[in-house]
Amino acid sequence: MVATIKDIAKRAGVSTATVSRVINDIGGYGTETRDRVLQAAKDLGYYKNETATSLVTNKTKTIGIIIPNVSTNFYGNIVNGIEDVAYEHGYSVILTHAGIEGNRLGDSLKLMANRRVDGVIIVSIYLGKKQQELITWLNLPTILLSTQAEGDTLPYIKVDDYQAIYQATQYMIDHHHPTIGLVGINDTDKIAGLPRLKGYLDCLKQHNRPIDRDYIVFGDFSFDAGVAAMQQFFKQKKIPSAIVCASDETAMGVKSVAYENGLTIPDDLSIIGYDDTSIAWMSSPPLTTIGQPLYEMGAKGCERVIKAIADNCEMVSEIVPFKLMVRKTVKTLNDKPC
Amino acid sequence: MVATIKDIAKRAGVSTATVSRVINDIGGYGTETRDRVLQAAKDLGYYKNETATSLVTNKTKTIGIIIPNVSTNFYGNIVNGIEDVAYEHGYSVILTHAGIEGNRLGDSLKLMANRRVDGVIIVSIYLGKKQQELITWLNLPTILLSTQAEGDTLPYIKVDDYQAIYQATQYMIDHHHPTIGLVGINDTDKIAGLPRLKGYLDCLKQHNRPIDRDYIVFGDFSFDAGVAAMQQFFKQKKIPSAIVCASDETAMGVKSVAYENGLTIPDDLSIIGYDDTSIAWMSSPPLTTIGQPLYEMGAKGCERVIKAIADNCEMVSEIVPFKLMVRKTVKTLNDKPC
DNA sequence: TTGTAAGCGTTATCAA
DNA sequence: TTGATAACGCTTACAA
Numbered sequence A, B: 001m002v003a004t005i006k007d008i009a010k011r012a013g014v015s016t017a018t019v020s021r022v023i024n025d026i027g028g029y030g031t032e033t034r035d036r037v038l039q040a041a042k043d044l045g046y047y048k049n050e051t052a053t054s055l056v057t058n059k060t061k062t063i064g065i066i067i068p069n070v071s072t073n074f075y076g077n078i079v080n081g082i083e084d085v086a087y088e089h090g091y092s093v094i095l096t097h098a099g100i101e102g103n104r105l106g107d108s109l110k111l112m113a114n115r116r117v118d119g120v121i122i123v124s125i126y127l128g129k130k131q132q133e134l135i136t137w138l139n140l141p142t143i144l145l146s147t148q149a150e151g152d153t154l155p156y157i158k159v160d161d162y163q164a165i166y167q168a169t170q171y172m173i174d175h176h177h178p179t180i181g182l183v184g185i186n187d188t189d190k191i192a193g194l195p196r197l198k199g200y201l202d203c204l205k206q207h208n209r210p211i212d213r214d215y216i217v218f219g220d221f222s223f224d225a226g227v228a229a230m231q232q233f234f235k236q237k238k239i240p241s242a243i244v245c246a247s248d249e250t251a252m253g254v255k256s257v258a259y260e261n262g263l264t265i266p267d268d269l270s271i272i273g274y275d276d277t278s279i280a281w282m283s284s285p286p287l288t289t290i291g292q293p294l295y296e297m298g299a300k301g302c303e304r305v306i307k308a309i310a311d312n313c314e315m316v317s318e319i320v321p322f323k324l325m326v327r328k329t330v331k332t333l334n335d336k337p338c
Numbered sequence C: 001t002t003g004t005a006a007g008c009g010t011t012a013t014c015a016a
Numbered sequence D: 001t002t003g004a005t006a007a008c009g010c011t012t013a014c015a016a
Helices: A005-012 A016-023 A031-044 A050-057 A073-088 A105-114 A129-138 A161-174 A194-206 A223-235 A248-260 A278-282 A294-311 B005-012 B016-023 B031-044 B050-057 B073-088 B105-114 B129-138 B161-174 B194-206 B223-235 B248-260 B278-282 B294-311
Strands: A062-067 A092-097 A119-123 A142-145 A156-159 A180-185 A216-218 A242-245 A270-275 A289-291 A318-320 A323-325 B062-067 B092-097 B119-123 B142-145 B156-159 B180-185 B216-218 B242-245 B270-275 B289-291 B318-320 B323-325
Touching: A005 A016, A005 A031, A016 A031, A050 B050, A062 A073, A062 A105, A062 A294, A073 A092, A073 A119, A073 A294, A073 B073, A073 B092, A092 A105, A092 B073, A105 A119, A105 A129, A119 A294, A142 A294, A156 A161, A156 A294, A161 A180, A161 A194, A161 A242, A161 A270, A161 A289, A161 A323, A180 A194, A180 A223, A180 A248, A216 A223, A223 A248, A242 A248, A248 A270, A248 A278, A248 B278, A278 B248, A278 B278, A294 A318, B005 B016, B005 B031, B016 B031, B062 B073, B062 B105, B062 B294, B073 B092, B073 B119, B073 B294, B092 B105, B105 B119, B105 B129, B119 B294, B142 B294, B156 B161, B156 B294, B161 B180, B161 B194, B161 B242, B161 B270, B161 B289, B161 B323, B180 B194, B180 B223, B180 B248, B216 B223, B223 B248, B242 B248, B248 B270, B248 B278, B294 B318
Parallel strands: A062 A092, A062 A119, A119 A142, A142 A156, A156 A318, A180 A216, A180 A242, A242 A270, A270 A289, B062 B092, B062 B119, B119 B142, B142 B156, B156 B318, B180 B216, B180 B242, B242 B270, B270 B289
Antiparallel strands: A092 B092, A289 A323, B289 B323
C-alpha cells in the first residue's frame, strides 16, 4: 500500500494539515517540523496522490491534446512543443486521437470533460457548429492549432494558408515556370483547402496566367494524393513544369512517381511542399517547402492555454508567419528558350 | 458549475447511490427509476468526474507513455498503436517525454506515480539498475517497447536486433557487395547498439569477410550520424559499396551526402535502413529497410499492460519478428566484374 | 429495489 | 505555528 499524508502525519507526530502545508511548501510551520515531515515522507517513499488533490482543488493540472488519427511527423513536432511547455509549468498532457477527419471528436471531448482537464488543444480538426457548442458548453479553455472553427468563434494559432500558397505559386512564377500545378488540396476543407486554392488561383490571375483545370488535382494532403495526381498528369500527357503541393507528403508522392517515370527533380519538374516536416530536409534533393513553425505553434498554444487557465482570461488568435524554406527542388527556368 | 450525482439525485428524486448505480449500469433498479435518472442526467448535461471515481476505486483507467525527447515518426506509430487499444478498452493515455537519452526519466516516472496511472509503457529508453528499482518500488505494471532493462528484469517487446542486422548484412553479401559498411550505431548502447554491431560482425566472419574498421562509423541513430559517416567515408576516400544503417533517418543522411557528391542510389551505393518508418517508403528511390512492426508493438504492449492490470498478472516478454522490406536501394552486383 | 453513510487522499477554513 | 474538521464527487457495504 502506498503511503498517504495520514501515515506521514502519524510518523512525524503532526496533523495532516501540517503535512499538507509542508508538502506544498505553503509556509506557516517551524523548520524543525518541516524537517520531521520531510524525513517521514522520504522514509515512507511518499508520492502525492494528484487525483485527490484534483478533487478538492478542482484543477487537474492536465491539458488535453486532440489530434486526428494519422501518423505524420507533422503532429510529432506540435506535440513536442506542447509537452515541453506543459512540463515546464508542471502540467501533464493527455493525448487522444479524434479518428479519421475527427469523427471521434465527440468522444475525445467527452473524455476530456470526464477527466476534468484544465484546458484543451485541438490540432488540425475543423470544428462545425455542433462541436463548437459542445466545447462552449464544456467551458474549457480551448485553443485550435493549425485549424479554425466555423464562424471563427474559437481562438486559434495558424499560418495564413492563402498567403503561403500564394507565395509558393509566386515563387514558381519568379522562376519562370510556364505551367504550375496544384496538387493534394481538399477542396471541401474550408480551412486548409479553400484558402490555399484561392491563393493559387489569385496569384495566377494576378500575373495574367491562364487557369488550367488539368493542372489542379484535389486530394487529402497525403502521399497517395501526390501519387494519384502525378499519375493523372502522366495519363493526360500534360505535366506542369512546376507543382505546388498540399503537404510535404504529397510532394513526396509526386516525386515518387516522377522518379519512377524517369523524371529528375528539379531538372524535369519543380516541386514545393508544405509543412517543413523532417522528411522535407531529409529527402534528396531536399525539398523546398512552406515552413510552418510546428514546434513553436505547439509551445505557444500550450502557453496560451496555461495562461488562460491561470488568469481566467480569453485567448487571442494569432496568425504565425510561415517561411518559404528554399532548398533544392525548384529550378530556375530561362525566361525564353534560346 | 458542473452537475454532480447529487444534483441528479435531487432532480430525479432518488439517492446518489441509485444514481451511481444507473450511471455505471450496475443493475438493481427499476426501469422507470433508471429512465428518470438518465433523463435528469441528460437535462443537467452531466459529465462524470473520473478523478472522483479514481479516488475511491483506486484505479485511474489511465496508462502512461514515456518516450525519449525526439520527434521521429518512429514514435508516432508506436503511440498510435497504444492509443488505439487504450481507447478500445476505455483507457486514457498520458504522455511524457523523458528528455534526451531519457535523462528526465525519473521525473516522468514520478509524474506517473503522482497521477496514479494504472500501468506504464516505456519506449526506447534503456533502464539502468537505479531506474529499475524505482519502477519496482512504484509497483506499476510496466512494459518496455523496443528496449530492455539491464539484467532483463522487466518485460519487453522488441525485435531481435542482432538477427535483424545479421540478415541485413547477409542480404548485402547475397547481392555480391564486396565491401559493407555499418553506420550510425551507438556502441555504448547495450540494447540497440552492441547486438547490432555483433550481428554485423558475426555475419561478416561467417562469410570469411575481413573486418575493416574504416567501414564502421558509430553514431546516434540520427540523420546527422548518417551525414557524418558518409562524409568520413569520402574524406578517407574509401567508400563501401553497401551500407547497413542504424535507422531510416541515418540512411537518409548517408543518401543525402551521397547525392550531393553525385553518387546515385542504388547504382553507386546500396543502403539498407532500419525501422520502416514512413520516410522509408516515401523517399525516392524507396528505401530497403528492416521493418519493425511499430504500430503492432504499441498495440500489443498496451494490450499486455491492460491485461496485467485486470488480471494482476505478470507480463511476458516477446521478440517480435522483423521483416526485411525489400525496396529499391540495394543493387545486385555481378559476381565478378567481366 | 432503494437509501444511508462511511470513506477514498487531499485541501482549506476556522479556531486554538 | 499548529490541529480539527468539513468538504471535493464518487462508490460501496450494509440496512431497509
